[in-house]
Amino acid sequence: RKEVEQDPGPFNVPEGATVAFNCTYSNSASQSFFWYRQDCRKEPKLLMSVYSSGNEDGRFTAQLNRASQYISLLIRDSKLSDSATYLCAVNERGGFKTIFGAGTRLFVKA
């Protein structure tokens, strides 16, 4: 079993749609959680950290379910510019290294 698993997609959605991505992790001792965005042929950029209480940044909402060991990302009112690959990432307790999921590809179409 992979340490961090994501549905690879692709998700094809129209502009304005709401789309949700899930990510599961296998290490129950994981401490910190993140969502990154990676555009084609570019490096990943931090989108948001994920906190236990859930957190929101504009159209983006991230949630953590420790009991079920998954994190989610919700994108509301999708824009064409949201088209990218979304990577979830997990730090183990002690936070020495970050494990990335394979990413979920999103295509937002007009």
Added chain:
Amino acid sequence: GAVVSQHPSWVICKSGTSVKIECRSLDFQATTMFWYRQFPKQSLMLMATSNEGSKATYEQGVEKDKFLINHASLTLSTLTVTSAHPEDSSFYICSARGTSQETQYFGPGTRLLVL
């Protein structure tokens, strides 16, 4: 956010040559730097973790004699791909983290094409 640079941004070389990639943290001291490799349409794969002044820790399956990592200062780490072959062609990305940081900041990546 913090800034990390990588140089060169792309390189084309002949099989058998060695290629050095530099990763610099521009506005913070990076106690830990990570090197990743990403093949097309695949995930980031961690190759090694380096701490300033000590030997790098390589992930399983990564040849330490082929991928030489040096982290001589708090702002610079280098990855040297020795005797590169076409199968080494990939997107190499570094990231850096300071002592007080939980998140990593990525460099822009280096595209390596070995002919």
